[in-house]
Amino acid sequence: MATDISSFISTVLNAALAADESTIKQSFTIEVVDDGFIFVLRYPNSLIMNTDLYFRIYDIVAAAVYPAYTLIRPASMQLVAREGNLSVSRGLFFPWKEGRSKRLIGSVDDILANSHDKNRIPIMQGIDFDFNKSPGIALTGNSGAGKSTALHYLLEVYAERFGTTSITLIDPKLSNGARWAKNHDGVNLVIPQPEDRPEDFLPRVNATLADAVREITRRQSELYQHVNTVSADYRSIGLKPRFIVIDEVASLAIGLKKSLLDEFHGLLTQISLLGRESGVFLTLSLQEARQSLLPTEVRSQMGVRILLGRIDKQSAQFLFPEMDSSFPLPIGGRGTGIISINDGEHYGVEPVAMPTITTNQ
Ligand SMILES: Nc1ncnc2c1ncn2[C@@H]1O[C@H](COP(=O)(O)OP(=O)(O)OP(=O)(O)O)[C@@H](O)[C@H]1O
Ligand SMILES: [Mg+2]
Numbered sequence: 399m400a401t402d403i404s405s406f407i408s409t410v411l412n413a414a415l416a417a418d419e420s421t422i423k424q425s426f427t428i429e430v431v432d433d434g435f436i437f438v439l440r441y442p443n444s445l446i447m448n449t450d451l452y453f454r455i456y457d458i459v460a461a462a463v464y465p466a467y468t469l470i471r472p473a474s475m476q477l478v479a480r481e482g483n484l485s486v487s488r489g490l491f492f493p494w495k496e497g498r499s500k501r502l503i504g505s506v507d508d509i510l511a512n513s514h515d516k517n518r519i520p521i522m523q524g525i526d527f528d529f530n531k532s533p534g535i536a537l538t539g540n541s542g543a544g545k546s547t548a549l550h551y552l553l554e555v556y557a558e559r560f561g562t563t564s565i566t567l568i569d570p571k572l573s574n575g576a577r578w579a580k581n582h583d584g585v586n587l588v589i590p591q592p593e594d595r596p597e598d599f600l601p602r603v604n605a606t607l608a609d610a611v612r613e614i615t616r617r618q619s620e621l622y623q624h625v626n627t628v629s630a631d632y633r634s635i636g637l638k639p640r641f642i643v644i645d646e647v648a649s650l651a652i653g654l655k656k657s658l659l660d661e662f663h664g665l666l667t668q669i670s671l672l673g674r675e676s677g678v679f680l681t682l683s684l685q686e687a688r689q690s691l692l693p694t695e696v697r698s699q700m701g702v703r704i705l706l707g708r709i710d711k712q713s714a715q716f717l718f719p720e721m722d723s724s725f726p727l728p729i730g731g732r733g734t735g736i737i738s739i740n741d742g743e744h745y746g747v748e749p750v751a752m753p754t755i756t757t758n759q
Contacts, residue, residue, distance in 0.1 A: 465497065
């Protein structure tokens, strides 16, 4: 199989690259390794091993090997060292997964039945992550892309694993989350009152976030007092994680006085920067992914980034600024898009289909 696929990739690349390199044949080899393949160019060569070539190869091969393999798009060119003569002692590495990841469909109990580490959140069959290692989840996508549905799934997971009291839910649009919280006592639900204007609601949101910051400070000093090892987190003193979930951050922030907004952004920034060790985690959804609505500091701290719905340069720009072309191949359908998990275990951006929960609990 490994030789089949490597000669297939060689043939495909020969055909596609022949236009810019008439003697491309024999000038490179494809080496299949455990979690991807390596493109080895034999020097001297008129092709230049740079980012351009890297993502050109990505584009050519990603479609050609799908669905036998799903290529993962790294944030930057992956140059790897190899044994051997200097003319071939480096290559371009392309990570992949065998087959394609499958959407999780079922009740939350069914989905969690196959996931035994309660710190790991299953996203697809073949994709999960530890929220302590990649703290903070940001979800963006156009209207109807599946943000609230995805948040509802995450709420179910947090509640099932750590109890409803671990959750603070801010839901300005009274969406799936707010309706779910009605039947889940213990959730700290922050929603607008019928007579609230936006400028009445945001101060309550800010007060809630300020509480979370105080909790972080309390937890930090407890950790300092009780733990003598240098590296530790909230789990070493027996604390549970806390999840601050906001559905539609943008709707909180549009058209409000700068002072209120600055306070809101300041609090989000503090939580995103300080929350990991003390176990206070943000989960945010945003329809309008614009700089003025979510500060860059918050965005760049998010361990898990998900873009659902329409994927193009413009929609990707905010959460995936490292990507301006060659998007992973989409899966298609409701609640699908791309995901990046920054935990040192995952490579880059891959296609995603968020879970479909079939029964309500
Ligand atoms: N993972 C999914 N599985 C199955 N259906 C889904 C999924 N995600 C979304 N849908 C369908 O798409 C509809 C719209 O999704 P959702 O309300 O989550 O979008 P949204 O991004 O929150 O939109 P808005 O920005 O308008 O709030 C849902 O009612 C549901 O029918
Ligand atoms: Mg929504």
